[in-house]
Amino acid sequence: MDHTIQVYITNLSRYEYDGLIIAAWFTLPVSLDELREKLQLETDESYEIEDWEAPFRLIDDRDIPTLNRLALLIEENSHYDMFPYLDELIELGVFESHVDGLKRLNQLTHLEVKPADTDSIEDTFELSDGTYFTI
Secondary structure (H helix, E strand, C coil), rough: CCCCCCEEEEHHHHHHHCCCCCCEEEEECCCCCHHHHCCCCCCCCCCCEEEEEEECCCCCCCCCCHHHHHHHHHHHCCCCHHHHHHHHHCCCCCCCCHHHHHHHHHCCECCCCCCCCCEEEEEEECCCCCCCEEE
């Protein structure tokens, strides 16, 4: 599984002004200087994220600094066993957002079988693939 965020960004101002499409794919994190250089953005011009590839659903078109922070959190936390389940954990209400989940993945334990210990059952939940996690 690829643990990077890639975004396809266009120079929105240039397109709206003269119909010229200047766009590129970027792997995050990316500096705003690199973005401005490759897209030929002037200081007052705007850009738009047109497409993306990520290890989970991105909820909306966010700005680059926010997505850069998310990319850094992925780099720091994608080694946890529960990382592939991040979207599902958000849907289950375990985490409020991807940022919240990435910061707290270390609090969950992934299990192949349901524990028999009655004390653990209360904090054990089933995932869609038939495995379990405990909080």
